[in-house]
Amino acid sequence: MATDCEAWLNANPVGAEDLSDSFLSGDEDNGGISNKNINNEINGNWLLTSSNSIHEARLKAKAKRRLRKNSSRDSGRGDSLSDNGDSVRGTITAPTSPKSKLLDRKSRLGKGRGLPKKGGAGGKGVWGRSGEVYGPDKVDEKDPNYDEAQENCVYETVVPPLDERDFEKTVTPIVQEYFEHGDTNEVAELLAELNLGPMQSEVPSLAVSLALEAKASHRELTSRLLADLCGPVLTHNDMESSFDKVLRELPDLVLDTPGAPQLVGQFIARAVSDQILSKSYIDGYKGRVDCEYTRAALDRAAVLLKMSMGGLRIDNQWGTGGGQRPVMQLIKEMNLLLKEYILSGDSKEAERCLRDLEVPHFHHEFVYEAIVMVLESKGEKTFKMVLQLLKSLSESSIITIDQIRRGYERIYMDIAEINIDVPRAYFILEQFVDKSFSAGVINVKLRDLCPCRGRKRFISEGDGGVVKLESY
Numbered sequence: 001m002a003t004d005c006e007a008w009l010n011a012n013p014v015g016a017e018d019l020s021d022s023f024l025s026g027d028e029d030n031g032g033i034s035n036k037n038i039n040n041e042i043n044g045n046w047l048l049t050s051s052n053s054i055h056e057a058r059l060k061a062k063a064k065r066r067l068r069k070n071s072s073r074d075s076g077r078g079d080s081l082s083d084n085g086d087s088v089r090g091t092i093t094a095p096t097s098p099k100s101k102l103l104d105r106k107s108r109l110g111k112g113r114g115l116p117k118k119g120g121a122g123g124k125g126v127w128g129r130s131g132e133v134y135g136p137d138k139v140d141e142k143d144p145n146y147d148e149a150q151e152n153c154v155y156e157t158v159v160p161p162l163d164e165r166d167f168e169k170t171v172t173p174i175v176q177e178y179f180e181h182g183d184t185n186e187v188a189e190l191l192a193e194l195n196l197g198p199m200q201s202e203v204p205s206l207a208v209s210l211a212l213e214a215k216a217s218h219r220e221l222t223s224r225l226l227a228d229l230c231g232p233v234l235t236h237n238d239m240e241s242s243f244d245k246v247l248r249e250l251p252d253l254v255l256d257t258p259g260a261p262q263l264v265g266q267f268i269a270r271a272v273s274d275q276i277l278s279k280s281y282i283d284g285y286k287g288r289v290d291c292e293y294t295r296a297a298l299d300r301a302a303v304l305l306k307m308s309m310g311g312l313r314i315d316n317q318w319g320t321g322g323g324q325r326p327v328m329q330l331i332k333e334m335n336l337l338l339k340e341y342i343l344s345g346d347s348k349e350a351e352r353c354l355r356d357l358e359v360p361h362f363h364h365e366f367v368y369e370a371i372v373m374v375l376e377s378k379g380e381k382t383f384k385m386v387l388q389l390l391k392s393l394s395e396s397s398i399i400t401i402d403q404i405r406r407g408y409e410r411i412y413m414d415i416a417e418i419n420i421d422v423p424r425a426y427f428i429l430e431q432f433v434d435k436s437f438s439a440g441v442i443n444v445k446l447r448d449l450c451p452c453r454g455r456k457r458f459i460s461e462g463d464g465g466v467v468k469l470e471s472y
Helices: 002-011 051-073 098-103 164-181 184-193 197-212 216-229 236-248 250-256 260-273 292-309 327-344 347-356 360-376 380-395 401-421 425-439 444-448
Strands: 455-458 467-470
Touching (some): 164 184, 164 216, 184 216, 197 236, 197 250, 236 250, 236 292, 250 292, 260 292, 327 347, 327 380, 360 380, 360 425, 380 401, 401 425, 401 444
16 A cells, blocks of 8 residues: 555655644634545545555544444434544434334324324224224125025024933933922923924923922922923823823833832823813723733823812822922911821821921921910810820921921910910910920920919918019
């Protein structure tokens, strides 16, 4: 490089003022560049005659390269430099971060009014402009996938029909749950949701077979269910075909339920009474029955129907129980049970009848009615028999201790009203409570709660013959 400079100097001699070692003038310090140095810059390289000028040119070129490199990175920030490397105070702008650029919804092309894109109504994952109402989509007939036959299509949920394998698994829980709540409307809704298909006529036979192994109250509920399902869900033909199946399966049903023929006969009689089976249903089997169980069931149904003509109510032929019946009906049946026991003296039969009522939560009413019967009786027979019955029921735990306690407490509360009709009620109650304690029916605490009638008594002569009332 030094050889090139010497060759150029020989071709272009310069004056002494150009070779001076003085620094730049004040104008150059302020950012200005003298005209004499303009010709010495070629393609950004300084060509000077002195070594000091060459060194200074190198520094300025290095500073200029550094400023060019930083200018692209710090564009718009703070100060800028002129072409000769001097700093020029520029307009200070706020720095912008890449995150803020991502969240900026303004156009980056410098177009538009700077509003959000599409007014906030477009883009991926948005619902559209607020207040916008979407109309039905119109079918484009020019669409290559357009099919004219699909315009009037109606789409529905198709439920496959139940087969014999799934029928019992699906319907059995519905019937068993009905035995708990007793709502026939819910069963009808659940069956309507199923596509029973050819298995529709199997519903009554399944319900009857489940009721044979259940309680008397469940059989009564089954009869009500069949009466309510006939019409909305099942037809009369379904009922007849279902009972035909039950009669054919009686030899198998007797293995699990020995009294199945009599119970099925009662179901048939109840169905005829509820008009879900025709009156000629039983007559259709005359002369065509070979099975002894089927004959026994049909004979039982025929006998019950004949008795109904004489005034027997078939709706009571189950001896049904449970808390779903009216309270007054339960009280009436308990009174009849007690009267029958007083006449027969069979405590085992009384226990069975009380158990068949299936109201263990209402046994306190039985204790109450039994004690009231003792208070209203005039002889010792009722006193001893009721005490013996309560002792037997307490020992067998048919009536719990809690139910006995509640029955006695109810008598204690109502003894004042009973005494109006029975003047000797307090005296008889005291004797009965003492005997009950001696027999182990009640405890000491319950015996001590027995109320005593207020009595009149005369005090000694010193009281002047004043009559005083004292209850003890």
